[in-house]
Structure formats: structure tokens, C-alpha cells
Amino acid sequence: xxxxxxxxxLSGAVGRPVSxxxxxxxxxxxFTIVGLxxxxxxxxxxxxxxxxxxxxLPWPMRRITANLAPSGVRKGGAGLDLPIAIGLLVAAGExxxxxxxxxxxxxxxGLNGSLRHVPGxxxxxxxxxxxGMVVPLCDVREAALVRGxxxxxxxxLGDLTRILRGQSGWPEVPAQSVVPRAPSAPDxxxxxxxxxxxxxxxVAAAGRHHLLMIGPPGxxxxxxxxxxxxxxxxxxxxxxxxxxRIHSAAGCAxxxxxxxxxxxxxxxxxxxxxxxxxxxxxWSLRPGEVSLATHGILFLDELGEFxxxxxxxxxxxxxxxxxxxxxxxxxxxxxxxxxxxAAMNPCPCxxxxxxxxxxxxxxxxxxxxRRISAPLLDRFDLVVPLSRPDPDELLARTPxxxxxxxxARVAAARARATARVAPGPGSxxxxxxxxxxxxxxxxxxxxxxxxxxxxxxxxxxxxxxxAGEGVVSFAHVSEALSLRAGRAAVVV
Amino acid sequence: xxxxxxxxxxxVAAVPSVGPATLRGLLASDPPSVAWARSRGASGGSxxxxxxxxxxxxxxxxxxxxxxxxxxxxxxxxDPQAPAVxxxxxxxxALDGAPTVALVGTRAPTRYGIGVAAQLGTDLSGAGVSVVxxxxxxxxGAAHEGACGAxxxxxxxxxxxxxxPYPRRHARLWERVAENGVIVSESPAGVRTEKWRFPVRNRLxxxxxxxxxxxxxxHHGGSRHTVDAAVARGIPVGxxxxxxxxxxxxxxxxxxxxxxxxVCSAGDxxxxxxxxxxxxxxxxxxxxxxxxxRPGPTSGTDLRVYEALTPDPVxxxxxxxxxxxxxxxxxxxxxxxxxxxxxxxxxxxxxRV
Numbered sequence: 001x002x003x004x005x006x007x008x009x010l011s012g013a014v015g016r017p018v019s020x021x022x023x024x025x026x027x028x029x030x031f032t033i034v035g036l037x038x039x040x041x042x043x044x045x046x047x048x049x050x051x052x053x054x055x056x057l058p059w060p061m062r063r064i065t066a067n068l069a070p071s072g073v074r075k076g077g078a079g080l081d082l083p084i085a086i087g088l089l090v091a092a093g094e095x096x097x098x099x100x101x102x103x104x105x106x107x108x109x110g111l112n113g114s115l116r117h118v119p120g121x122x123x124x125x126x127x128x129x130x131x132g133m134v135v136p137l138c139d140v141r142e143a144a145l146v147r148g149x150x151x152x153x154x155x156x157l158g159d160l161t162r163i164l165r166g167q168s169g170w171p172e173v174p175a176q177s178v179v180p181r182a183p184s185a186p187d188x189x190x191x192x193x194x195x196x197x198x199x200x201x202x203v204a205a206a207g208r209h210h211l212l213m214i215g216p217p218g219x220x221x222x223x224x225x226x227x228x229x230x231x232x233x234x235x236x237x238x239x240x241x242x243x244x245r246i247h248s249a250a251g252c253a254x255x256x257x258x259x260x261x262x263x264x265x266x267x268x269x270x271x272x273x274x275x276x277x278x279x280x281x282x283w284s285l286r287p288g289e290v291s292l293a294t295h296g297i298l299f300l301d302e303l304g305e306f307x308x309x310x311x312x313x314x315x316x317x318x319x320x321x322x323x324x325x326x327x328x329x330x331x332x333x334x335x336x337x338x339x340x341x342a343a344m345n346p347c348p349c350x351x352x353x354x355x356x357x358x359x360x361x362x363x364x365x366x367x368x369x370r371r372i373s374a375p376l377l378d379r380f381d382l383v384v385p386l387s388r389p390d391p392d393e394l395l396a397r398t399p400x401x402x403x404x405x406x407x408a409r410v411a412a413a414r415a416r417a418t419a420r421v422a423p424g425p426g427s428x429x430x431x432x433x434x435x436x437x438x439x440x441x442x443x444x445x446x447x448x449x450x451x452x453x454x455x456x457x458x459x460x461x462x463x464x465x466x467a468g469e470g471v472v473s474f475a476h477v478s479e480a481l482s483l484r485a486g487r488a489a490v491v492v
Numbered sequence: 493x494x495x496x497x498x499x500x501x502x503x504v505a506a507v508p509s510v511g512p513a514t515l516r517g518l519l520a521s522d523p524p525s526v527a528w529a530r531s532r533g534a535s536g537g538s539x540x541x542x543x544x545x546x547x548x549x550x551x552x553x554x555x556x557x558x559x560x561x562x563x564x565x566x567x568x569x570x571d572p573q574a575p576a577v578x579x580x581x582x583x584x585x586a587l588d589g590a591p592t593v594a595l596v597g598t599r600a601p602t603r604y605g606i607g608v609a610a611q612l613g614t615d616l617s618g619a620g621v622s623v624v625x626x627x628x629x630x631x632x633g634a635a636h637e638g639a640c641g642a643x644x645x646x647x648x649x650x651x652x653x654x655x656x657p658y659p660r661r662h663a664r665l666w667e668r669v670a671e672n673g674v675i676v677s678e679s680p681a682g683v684r685t686e687k688w689r690f691p692v693r694n695r696l697x698x699x700x701x702x703x704x705x706x707x708x709x710x711h712h713g714g715s716r717h718t719v720d721a722a723v724a725r726g727i728p729v730g731x732x733x734x735x736x737x738x739x740x741x742x743x744x745x746x747x748x749x750x751x752x753x754x755v756c757s758a759g760d761x762x763x764x765x766x767x768x769x770x771x772x773x774x775x776x777x778x779x780x781x782x783x784x785x786r787p788g789p790t791s792g793t794d795l796r797v798y799e800a801l802t803p804d805p806v807x808x809x810x811x812x813x814x815x816x817x818x819x820x821x822x823x824x825x826x827x828x829x830x831x832x833x834x835x836x837x838x839x840x841x842x843x844r845v
Contacts, residue, residue, distance in 0.1 A: 195812035199819040385840035387807040475824030485840035
């Protein structure tokens with residue numbers, strides 16, 4: 001007796017269709033799963049048996065073989081529990097083959113027969129299209145984000161068999177629980193002083209310029225970075241779906257059935273491994289922090305403390321907005337179009353910004369700076385030196401400008417940039433004559449490289465957009481130059 | 493095969509277990525060849541080894557000085573802790589040629605310290621005074637950069653063997669000092685520069701100088717060893733005053749409090765050398781441009797920004813707070829001032845020129 005049930009498994013952030021074939025025949029009683037299952041799938045044997053018995057369904061005391069086709073693709077995760085159980089029930093004659101026709105099944109089984117949440121439901125729903133989909137009741141809303149209303153849910157295996165036999169109808173999806181929205185990013189009004197730091201955030205948000213902040217401990221680098229997310233406009237629906245898909249595949253908790261429509265803010269610790277940053281893993285390729293930060297912000301605090309290999313691995317995603325993770329089992333491409341914000345001390349003791357205050361040896365300073373390679377440093381359009389805030393400003397009761405006001409300017413600047421005809425590669429924005437002369441003098445004196453010229457022009461264009469002006473003026477270029485002046489503190 | 497006495501002295505000095513003090517003891521009473529014969533048990537070397545080591549030194553152009561012989565520096569004749577052997581790269585007569593001033597300080601100086609050290613080096617050298625320093629990173633290097641080719645022969649005093657420029661970054665400077673003057677060491681070729689040798693080196697550095705000047709140093713910096721050695725020998729110590737807020741000026745400021753003479757220009761040092769009549773004024777070299785009033789801004793935002801600037805670098809944040817301007821306007825004004833030549837950008841901080 002043979003049965004075939006459609007399902008899907010997760011490979012990276014993409015689902016792959018899987019056909020689950022179950023064969024029940026005479027022979028010694030036993031249950032084997034073939035077709036490159038990982039440990040979680042192999043353990044499905046015990047879960048499926050317990051769930052079927054708990055649901056008061058008969059377990060065939062015969063030889064059972066489940067094959068996961070295509071057999072060359074590795075299958076991971078517990079989402080294949082449900083299709084194996086359904087296939088077994090069909091093969092054993094408990095369910096008619098017709099009732100699984102046109103349906104795909106995904107779900108994990110509990111030993112009591114309950115259906116449990118599976119990560120990556122959006123990608124799985126994509127992969128099983130255009131079949132109807134049966135998922136755990138708690139996952140219906142997530143799958144419905146891409147599938148509309150041909151997604152059905154069931155709470156237990158017992159319920160599901162009754163529904164498939166036509167003894168009852170699909171249950172109502174429980175009303176969306178009123179979850180408090182994730183607390184929004186902290187507000188910029190908490191920041192006192194820091195005129196330059198605030199301005200750098202605004203320019204970074206408006207022009208999507210990567211930002212490196214260099215300052216001593218206590219100069220507010222982390223505080224500023226955490227407030228950048230609040231300055232970015234909400235994600236357009238297409239980007240929101242990409243972000244939700246990635247977060248779903250990574251198994252992150254999602255707001256109940258809702259899209260993630262705020263730009264994500266990811267702040268991996270500096271001991272993060274290369275794999276955790278860029279994604280990977282030996283079997284199931286999991287998206288890394290760079291992908292989880294896509295369309296949002298990747299904040300690397302203490303940049304100088306990250307492993308050099310991890311930092312260098314950031315170069316491809318910074319260049320291409322995507323990351324290819326290759327393993328023996330295959331290659332997947334994850335989106336990784338993030339805004340990189342980094343913070344570092346000027347030297348190991350942290351006091352290097354103030355002349356004469358640094359207690360590091362020249363060798364240790366040089367070693368610290370070498371950790372940030374020139375190609376990586378080049379990716380930062382804005383390199384801003386920060387200093388500790390003035391005590392009077394720190395104690396002042398007057399709050400700083402709130403995030404909402406800055407966000408409005410950012411949105412307006414972005415709108416202006418979009419409305420302008422997209423510049424061709426290598427083209428530079430229109431500059432006022434004195435601004436052009438300033439850049440020329442910087443180029444001649446060697447203060448600016450050809451690449452630097454391009455970057456400064458782009459930042460100056462953003463500054464002009466923030467000011468609502470069509471032509472880039474002397475002041476705009478001056479500001480762009482000042483906002484990368486911190487390079488002098490890092491370039492040895 | 494007949495080898496000079498110097499060869500045996502080098503051979504004894506090259507025994508790994510023999511430090512400067514032991515060497516002094518060994519060579520105090522006996523001529524080097526006898527001392528070598530007595531210490532053979534420790535070194536286990538043969539006459540061939542002596543010849544090999546000697547050949548290596550001649551090949552590298554390292555000359556070897558022994559006390560009581562022709563070119564032994566006069567300043568070391570009565571020194572209580574004079575080295576037993578002195579290795580020289582360059583012209584050993586430079587050690588006795590002119591008045592000598594040690595310019596020493598921290599390896600992690602500020603721009604202020606680097607500037608002052610280089611200026612003093614140039615001016616002293618131009619006035620015919622040999623600059624003595626340790627060829628280390630920071631103040632030492634800056635002093636010799638200034639002194640090389642400016643007139644008098646520079647003198648470098650190093651801790652390790654003369655075949656191994658240390659620090660590597662100063663290999664080029666090392667060559668220039670050897671060409672223009674002399675580099676001396678107590679260590680034979682092949683000895684690595686180890687930490688414990690620096691205080692010993694600093695003692696020799698002080699002994700070879702007529703005046704010791706500390707440019708910038710932290711409270712417990714290595715310059716203390718040089719100063720202590722100078723004080724023990726009755727050599728005058730000068731210090732360059734610095735900001736009371738700068739950690740790198742803690743050392744010189746404390747020395748000033750202890751009675752060191754203040755050094756505000758090369759002239760102050762020449763006075764201490766009792767040379768003021770002979771060689772002052774210091775030639776107005778190209779590195780000290782004549783002071784002329786630059787046309788500063790006269791009105792408006794630029795003037796407000798210019799007035800907020802100081803001769804020390806100020807952070808952009810502080811300028812924004814003092815002037816009350818927004819960042820964009822402030823940056824524009826600063827770049828205009830920079831183009832006019834009255835403001836300077838130092839790594840995102842700004843100072844008045």
C-alpha cells in the first residue's frame with residue numbers, strides 16, 4: 001500500500017517542495033525514513049508513532065518505509081512530521097487517498113497528537129503553491145501572508161483526520177490576539193548635545209550611508225546607534241515581506257500574523273562567529289545577522305573587537321546587497337541590503353581622541369587600527385569622531401530634537417532623492433562653483449582620493465536633499481568632508 | 493693568527509650570560525685577552541670563535557672602543573658606570589666633537605611633543621650642538637628627524653646590537669644617523685633588543701650628554717631612568733612645559749616642579765650649556781617661518797567661528813555648542829577659514845593657525 005503526500009522543507013530562507021511517500025507492506029514490523037533526513041526528521045519516527053497512538057488511531061504492525069523525495073536534497077526540521085503521519089494513515093487505509101488530494105501538509109507533532117509551530121512558514125507556503133496547505137492552527141496567519149485563504153489549520157492530528165474524513169469542517173482561525181506592538185526604537189530626544197553625532201545619524205538615514213562612529217567610552221556611540229532605527233521610514237510592503245520571510249526562516253518570533261514593517265535593528269555581539277554573521281551551518285543553511293538586518297540596520301559595537309575574518313566577510317554583502325553562502329550541499333543566496341553602523345574606540349584604552357590622554361603603546365595602537373582593513377573602512381561614507389558630551393548639556397533639562405522631527409526631514413530628503421533622475425554610475429551631482437573648487441583643492445592637496453571624491457559628492461548630495469536644495473553648495477560639501485574626517489583617526 | 497685586544501673584548505661581551513655589569517667586572521683588572529682566557533669555561537669558545545665574531549663586526553663596519561684607548565669618549569672616562577666596551581656605527585669622533593644634549597621622551601607623544609622635539613633637534617643641531625637620543629618611536633625619533641642634516645652630528649644610543657635596527661620602523665632614520673653622526677651601543681652585534689636593556693641604555697645616554705631635556709613623558713615613563721642617571725652625574729636637566737591636562741606632560745611638569753630648568757626654545761638649552769654668547773642667536777631656519785599676521789575673517793559667521801577656535805584642537809561638537817550654529821553652517825565656515833589658511837583640520841578636530 002503506497003501513499004504520497006506533498007510537503008516542503010526549508011533550505012536557507014527558501015522552501016523546497018518535498019513529496020513524502022509512505023509504503024506499508026508485509027514483513028517484520030518496523031519504521032524507516034530514507035531520503036537524506038537530518039536528526040530532527042529521523043526522530044519523527046517516534047513522534048509520529050506516539051502521536052498516532054495518542055490520537056486513538058491504529059498503528060500498523062507491519063513494515064513501514066517513508067521516503068522523502070527528491071532523495072538528493074537534505075531535509076531538516078520537524079515540519080515533515082505531519083505529512084509522514086498523514087501518509088502513513090493513507091497507506092494503512094485509515095484515510096482515503098482522495099482526501100489528501102490537492103493539499104500539502106507542514107507541521108510538527110507533539111506526542112499527544114497536537115500540531116506545533118514550524119519556523120519558516122512563509123517560505124514553506126511559497127514552495128507548496130499552488131496546492132492548498134494544511135498547517136498547525138497557530139501558523140495559519142503567517143502562511144496566509146503569501147497564500148491568501150487556501151491555508152487551513154488544525155489543532156491536533158485527531159481533529160485533522162476527522163476533517164479529512166469529512167466528519168467536520170475546518171476550524172475557525174482564532175482571532176488575532178492583541179499583542180502589544182514591539183516597543184519602538186528609543187527616541188532621539190534622550191540624547192543631549194552631540195550635534196555632530198545626531199547630524200551623522202540624520203545623513204546616514206536619509207542617504208543610506210554606512211556610518212562609523214569613533215569615540216571614547218561614554219561618548220554615546222551605542223545610544224546614538226540604537227536611535228537610528230527610529231529615523232528610518234517604515235518598510236514598503238515588498239520589503240516588509242522579505243524581512244518577515246527571513247525572520248520567519250531564522251525562527252525569530254514574529255508579531256502574531258503581522259508583517260515586520262519597521263526596519264529591523266540587529267546588534268550582534270563582537271564575539272559573533274563568521275557563520276552567525278553571514279549565515280550558514282552544516283545542514284540547514286540559516287540566514288545570518290547580515291540577512292536578518294536586511295532593509296534595516298546592522299550595528300556592530302566595538303568594531304575593533306570583531307574577529308578580522310568576520311569583518312572581511314561583510315565586504316561582499318556591503319557591495320552586492322546579498323550574500324551567497326556555499327556549502328558542500330549547495331549554495332543559497334540571502335538578501336543582505338543593510339545599513340551598516342559601527343562604533344569603535346580610537347585605541348585600546350579608548351582615550352585616543354584626546355591628545356595626550358591615550359596610555360596605549362604605539363604598537364598596540366597600530367595593531368588595533370590594523371584590524372579595520374582599508375577596503376572595509378572605504379565602505380563607510382561617514383566616519384565621525386565623537387567626544388564626550390559637555391557636562392552642562394548633559395545636565396540640561398531641555399530635551400533634544402525628537403526622532404519624529406528628524407524622521408520627517410529624512411522622509412522628505414528620501415522623497416527628493418527618489419524624484420531626481422537616478423544618476424548613472426560614476427556621475428557626480430551638480431555642484432556650485434565654489435563647492436567644486438573646494439573639492440578640487442582637496443584633491444590636489446592629496447586629502448581626498450578619487451574614491452573619496454565620489455563618496456563626499458554623494459554625501460553632499462544627501463546633505464543638500466536634507467536642506468531641500470537642488471544644487472550642492474559649499475556648506476554641503478564642507479559638511480560631507482567633516483562627516484568623514486574621523487578617517488584620520490583610523491588610517492595609520 | 494694575531495687578534496687585537498678589541499676582538500677579545502667583543503668575544504667576552506658576546507657571551508650570553510655576561511651583562512654590562514659582569515662585563516665591567518671581568519674587564520676591570522685584566523686586559524681583554526686574559527679576561528677571555530679566564531672566562532673560557534663559561535663561553536666554551538675557541539680562538540676561532542673570537543676571530544669569527546671579530547670578522548662579523550669588521551664586516552658590518554662596527555668599530556669597538558675600549559676604555560683607556562685612543563678614541564674612548566672623554567665624557568665616559570670618569571663615569572662611575574662606564575661601559576666596558578662601546579660599539580659604534582658611524583664616526584666615533586662625533587662623541588667628542590661638540591656639546592651634546594639629550595632630547596628624550598615618550599614613545600606615544602602628542603603632535604605638540606613631536607613638533608617641539610623636531611624643532612629643538614633642528615635648532616640645536618644648527619647651533620652646532622649634537623643631539624643625543626635613543627632612536628625610539630615618538631619623541632626620540634622626532635628629535636633625530638629634526639637634527640639629521642641640520643648641522644652637528646647626531647648621536648644615537650641604542651639598547652641592542654648594531655646589526656638589528658630597532659624599532660624596525662626607524663630603520664631609515666637609523667641609517668641617516670649613522671651616516672651623519674654615530675650610533676653607539678653596549679651590546680655586540682647579534683644581541684636582540686630586550687626590555688631590561690632600556691634602563692641600562694638610558695644611563696649611557698645620560699652619561700654621554702652635557703644636558704638632558706625631557707620633551708614629553710608620562711608620570712612613570714622611561715625618561716625617569718635617564719633623568720635619574722643625569723641627576724646622579726650632576727648633569728643639568730631641562731623640561732619642556734606642557735598642558736596640565738595632558739598626560740604626556742605630567743613628567744616634564746613634575747620635573748619643573750622639582751627644579752629642572754624650563755625649556756621653551758633651543759636658546760634656553762644653549763644658556764644651560766653656557767654657549768649663549770658663542771652660538772646664539774639660533775639661525776632662523778626654514779622650519780621657523782617668520783610670524784606674519786594672516787588676514788583673518790572680519791565679519792559674520794566666519795568671525796564667530798574663528799573666535800571660537802583655539803591654538804589647540806577643538807571638537808566639532810564643542811564648536812557647535814559655543815557658536816550655536818548648526819553643523820552644516822559651521823562646517824562651511826570652517827572650510828572657508830581653512831582655505832584662507834587660518835584654521836586647520838586635525839582628524840575632525842579644528843584648531844586656529
